[in-house]
Every structure is written in structure tokens, then in C-alpha cells.
Amino acid sequence: MIDTPTVDWLALSPTLALLGAAGVALLAAVIGPEWFRRAFAGFVAFAGFVTAGVLAGVLFERSPGSERLLNESMTRDRWGALAAIVIAGAGALSVLVSWGEKRRDHSGEYYALLAAAGGGMVFFVGASNLMTLFLGLEWFSIALYIMCALDTHRATSLEAGLKYLMVGSFGSGILLFGSALVYGATGELGFASIAAAGANEDYLLLAGLAMIIAGLGFKVSAAPFHMWTPDVYQGAPTSVTAFMSAATKVAALVLTMRILTVAFPEQEHLWTVAVAVIAIVSLAVGNIAALVQRDLKRLLAYSSVSHAGFMLIAVAANSDLGGKALLYYLIPYSAMSVGSFAVVATRERELGVPVTLDNFGGFLWERPFLGASMWVFLLGFMGMPLTGGLIGKFYVFSAAYRAGWWWLVVAGVIATAISLYYYLRVALAMWTRPEPGLRPAIAGGSPPRDPLLVSAVFLSLIVTVGSFFFVGPLIDLAENAAQSLPF
């Protein structure tokens, strides 16, 4: 008689919802008629994300403690559940953004992959075992590789997919190697068991830890592991970029904090410093490189590197407050990312060429709502008032200060000051009318109306601004979630 493990279906339900949506959408893409595919697959993916978000909410509600499932391969806790909600939200918004993309083929497959990637991420944030960690990572990465290269008629899209595939595989390889070393040192795969194995100063373990941090750094797109970010963000279809910049970051950062605090509490004095250094390098590289960008997607890509730096400050703080700060920061950040890339996507569809600072000119006057929203997102990235970006930075700085790392606060402040320059350039570009010669003809008559994209931008706007006014409730959620981790 073999004991079958009891399966906690609720813990798996968000993942399963998305996986199911992916399957149904894929089937539709194969057997449905041409006209039917996009609408059906899009709807199914959207429904999948919404269901996953709701189920994750139920999971959040019903998981007051931290519970390890299936021989420590998964953790059911609020930390993962809240991250899953944010991922599902970003995914649902991305579906709305994707809808207007004029894709010649693979429209059904696209939504299937989107849902699959979301499912992988939701699985990934709950991982508490080196095997499930790697499984989740590859699961969503492979889906993203394909999505980046989906616009096969555009060379840049193919390039982005290939580059992401190669650099991403390299990162995964490092992560896997690091996992192997950790397993070699401790004989354990589960995060908590690794901590309990007590191989404190084992060089094998430390090397493994360093490689795991590096491998996750690739997914977080923290410098110096960010080289792929600008090219991929620029080349990938903009709706994919929107999804990647928000959801991948949530998943990778949340898991980074989980594995570091659960599996390596004894090595805290080492990894906090390492993460802090990576944070500072990201802030420096992201901000300085963004200064000279003219392509908007590249600019936002470097900005996402610098925001990875901000959020890693919260990870480095390694405290209850740091956990709260990270989860809170991710909420407005995801909304701002999806929203800003959605606006860029609109402009791109309107003009049929990549959006640069030059041809973004006058956008505010042509599309007042989208332009004003973009303004708010940029203010949020800068950390200006009336957006959650300010409160996020405030919490991150507070966490760093309370951890005794005042120099991280100073670094963050300097980075923010530098970042103003490039965000404000975009902001000002929207006000000024472009030179007549610089203005490419609008592709195909009047700008396309896209109510779904507009509603996605509107929802992002609500989250960005709402997270400023309703800090209390969101912080309570983040606090509940952060209590799942052992600080």
C-alpha cells in the first residue's frame, strides 16, 4: 500500500486555473475557425487571470499560517498568495492591452502562452524547493521566450526572442548549477531543510548561494545581469513587454526574498550585502543608461532595471518592514509598468514605427486621457506625490534606514534625482508639438479606437493613484503576507 500524498487543491487552484485557460485557448487556436480564435482565446485568458486572482484572494484569506505541501515542494502562505494576485492582475491587464495588437497569425496561441506564463509565475512564487523553483522558472521563461519571438515578421522580435532565450538559459543554467552545489553541500532540496541542515560556512553552499542570487538576478533584470533587458523589452511585442516588466519582476523578486530568508538565514550577513551591492549597481546602471535613450521602450527598460534596484533595497533590508515594502512597491509598480507600456503600444500602433522621444511629441494633445495617464505613470516612476510610487520609495527607504543602511537611502535618493532627468524628458515631450518633418504619417487614417486598452490604462491609473490614498489597507495586506516569512 503506497501512501498517496493529499493534494491541497486550493493552494494549486490559481495555477490550475491559468493552466486550464492556457489549454482551452490552445485548443481553440488549433481547432477553432480563424475569426473565432482571437476573441475566444483572449476571453479565456482574461477569464483565467481573473479566476486565478480571485482564487489567490481566497487562498490569501484562508492561509493565515505558512504551510508546506507535498513534501516541501510548495508553500501555501500569504506571501505567495498576494504575489499571485498581483501577477494575475498584471496578466489580466496585459490581455486587455494585447487585444488591439494586429497580429497576423498565432493570435490564439499568444493568449494561451500568456496564460501559461502566468500559471508558471503563480506556481513559481509558491515554490519552496529547489526543484519546483527551477521548474516554475523554466515554465514561465519558455512561454516568454516564445512570446517575445511571436511576431515572426519583425526581425527585432525574433532577435529579442533569441537573445532572451540565450541569456535566459544561461541564467537558468547558473541557477541550476547553484542549486546543485547547495544540494551537494546540504543534501537537501527544500528551502527550510537547507536552512536546517546547518552547513553554515561550507564553501560549496556559499558558492551555490551566490549562483542562485545571480540566476535570479537575471530574471529580476538587476544589473549586472540586465544585459538582455533593453534589447528584449524593445524588440518584443509591446504587450508582451508590458506583461514581462510587471509580472516577471513580481515573481522573481518575491521568490528571491522567499528563498533568501527561508533557506539562507544563517548566511544573512553575506547575502544582504551582496543584494545591497546588486541594488546599488542596478540603480547606477539603470539610471545612467536611461539618460541617453531616445527609444521609449528602451528607456522604460532601463527604468525597470533601476526599479529592480529599489526593490532589491527592500530585499536587502531583510526585515518585516522590508518584506512589506517590497510587496507594497510591487503593486503600484506593476500598474505603472503595464499602463505605461500600454500607452507606448497605442502610439506604436498609431504610427507603425517604434516610439521615440521625437515622435511621442504632442501626444498629450492628441490623446488627452492616455497622455495624462502616461504623465501619472511617469510621476509614479519618479516617486512623486499622488502616486503609489512615492509611498513605495518611502517604505523602501524606511526599511533600509531601519536596517541601519543609511547609505542605501542616500544611494536611492541620488538615483531618484538622476532619474528625474529622463522621465521629465518624456513628460515634456508629450506637451510639445513635434517638428513637422519628424512626424511620420499616421498608419492607416485616424488613430484606432481601442476601448479595451483604454480600460486597461484606466485600471492601471486607478491602482497607481489609489495605492497612494489607500496605503493603510494595502500595507495591512502586505504586512499579513510578510508575516509568512521568517524574519
Added chain:
Amino acid sequence: MTTALIALPLLGALLVWVLPFFGRISGILATLVALAEVTLWAVIVARFDFGQNLQLEDRQSWFADLGVSYHVGFFGFSLWLAGLAVVVCAAAIAYATWADRERARAYHGLLLFLTGAIVGVFAAQDLLVFYVFFEAMLIPLYVLVGVWGGERRAFATLKFVIYTMAGSLLMLASIVAFGLSQGSFDLVDSGFSDNNWIFLGFLAAFAVKAPLFPFHGWLIDAYRESTSEVSAILSGVVSKAAVYGLFRITIAKFPEPVEDFQTPILILATIGLVYASLLAFRARDLRSVTAYSSMAQMGLIVLGLFSLNELGVNGAILQSVAHGLVSATLFLLAGMLETRTGTSAFARLGGMARGRPALATVLLVVGVIALAVPGSVAFAGEFLILAGIYDEGWWWAAIGAGAIVLAAMYMLRLISAVLHRSRGESVREEAHDLHWQELAIVVPLVAGLLFLSAWPASISERNFPTRNSEAAP
């Protein structure tokens, strides 16, 4: 009440942006909102009990875990600063309507938004709320200068924003450090700090905003490139946010560092006062004179604040209001002159008094008040400041008095260059006297100055209850 005073212009801004009115109509709507704001402020003043300290408080927990709450309220002195803000902003919005700026909806909405943010700064009783409003001021200013400004506007805005944000971000770091070490970000609940670094972080923000020598690099470009009403708000009101911050935060919360740094700050303020007065004397156009004179006046005000006694502080507040009205009027007049002559350079102006009695009278009255002729409100303010600073050492008062002589020189030079002498080449016969609508905008400001000249004690004796117990150390 306080929240209403902050929210009214912000909601007005939304209204102006959303309602589909164009051109003048949106301007008139904005002006009406601004006038309602002035009325609301007057109602608050009528209800205010000047024998008490903090009043009209609104308090609501924002996020409890770090002890941040939305907490606003007024002291006597901050109510006067808020009054200055609403009056000057109303005049500026009315002038913008009259001047018929392009893209009027966006422009007027931004001006209203700015008004709300400034009032918020003067009402804030929580450090994070203060920071929020302090930064929120910058958003509309950035656009107002960067989009509607003059030829070199891009450079001017960038310089302005980077200077001010560098200061503000240091302040954010200080706020985090101060609030976490105190356990509360509330200005009323928190105690004192003796940390010099935190103090310097706050000081940096206010020194840039004021501006205090040598942080004034942004000033001349921003004041010269903005439209005249934005310059009026910038020099008249926004700089007073620094006065509030210096007094309510640095002086009130850092007694020891303030003692330690008093002399260096006084030295910087004096240098700023003398240096800017000299620059104003050498400046070649109306706007530059006004800009440098307002930097000089800020030096004087800081001198009063950091005399750290009641006389000096009262004088500083009175002088803030007086200077706010003076420089706002001067900038608006500069705008009116520019629309007539296309320039504010002295070399091309002159002889404008002939046939333009209204213009000549207004400019003369404001100029004479600005040069602190005895009996004017500026004289009262400067007298109090000098009397206050005299306690710290007679030499400060001596230098201050010397600088006031310089003020007389540059103001008289301004008046004569514009109004008298032979007719300048840009002044044509067709350049009319002030229109009654322009007068309707400027005369209330001048009337306010005359009122305060007649009764300066209406402000200087109502800043604090008899002995300023809580706010001033």
C-alpha cells in the same frame, strides 16, 4: 475647513480640465474658483482664534504602522502665508485669463492645482504630508515653465527642477530618518532631534527653494523664462514654502543644530542679501531686478527667522506677506509692460509715465513700498527683522540696514528707468494705459499692501498667541 481650503482648488483644477470649455471661458471658471478660495480663506480668518495655537485641524490616519497621518491645520502665521498664496494665485489666474494664454484649459487647471498644493504646504502638520504638497507644487510648475515659458524654457525648467528636486530628495531622506527615529511623522507629536545630518537634509530643501545663497543658480532663468503670472507665484508664494518649512520644521524640531548652525546660516543669508541687492542694482531689465530683489528679500527673511526671537520671526512673517504681494505685483506689471512693449529691458523702456497715469501710479506705489519707505509695510517688516537680529549682534543689523539702502537704489532705478527719462525705443504712442480689467487685477494687491502699511500689526501681532509656546522654541 482646512481640508476644504486645500481641496477646493484641486477639485477646481479637475473641473477645468474635464469641462469642455475653451479659451477665456475656462479662464473665467478658474478665476471664479480662485475667488471662491479667497472667500473661503476670509471665512476661515473670521473664525480663527488668534489667541490659540494650532487650529482647524483635520486628522486621519494614513498608514498607521509608521505613524503617518493626514494631518493639516493652521497656526496664525501659516494662515497669513496661506492667505498670501490664495490672493496672489487668484490674481495670477485672473491675469492669465486676461492675457488669454494658449491651451487655456490645461494652463488654468495647472494654476489651480498649484494653488491647492501651496495651501497644502502651509497647512501640513505631518512630515510626509508636507513632502507630498511640497513636491506636488513642482509638478504644475514644471509644466507651466517648461511649456508656456520663453525661448530658453527647456533649460530653465530643467535647471529649476533638478535644483529643487535634489534639495527635496535630501529632505525625503531626512524625513525618513527623523520620522523613524521619533516613531512618528507628525509635527505635533514628534519630539526634537539633535542630529546635524537630518537637519542639513531639511535645510538643503529649503535653502534651494528660498533660495539662499549659494543655492540660487536656478532663480534667474526660471523667473525670466516663465510667463509673468507664473513668475509672480514663484517669487511671491512658492518661495514662502521655504519660510514655512524653515520655521515649522528646522527651527521647531532641531533646537540644538539650529544653535550650532545659526551663524553660518546668518552669514549665508547676509551674503545673499547684499549680493542679490547688488545684482538687482546692476540688472538690465525689470524682471531681473524683481527676481534679484526677491532673492535679497528672502535673505532678509531668513535673517529674521534665524534671529530665533519673537521680534525677528514676526518680522519675517510680515515681510514674507509684504514681499509676496510686492513681487507678485511687480511681476504682473512686468507682464503688462511686456505685452505693450515686447520687452522689459530698461534700455528700451522709459518715459512711460506720460499719458499713462494709472500705470505710473501703481508702479510708483508698489516701488515705494518695496523700497521700504517709512510707513510702508515693508518698512515695518524690515524694522522688526533688524530689531530682532540686533539681539544676535549689532553687525547683522548694520549690514541689513545697508542692504535696505541698496534696495532703495535699485527700486528707484527701476521706477525711473520705466516711467521717467526720455521715451524708450520700444515705447510707442499706441501703448495704452492699463486697462480697467488689468487694474482690477493689480489694484486689490496694492490695496492689500496699503492696508498692511496702515496696520502692520494685523499680521505681526497675530502670528502667535501671546507667547509662542509650541511652534517656536
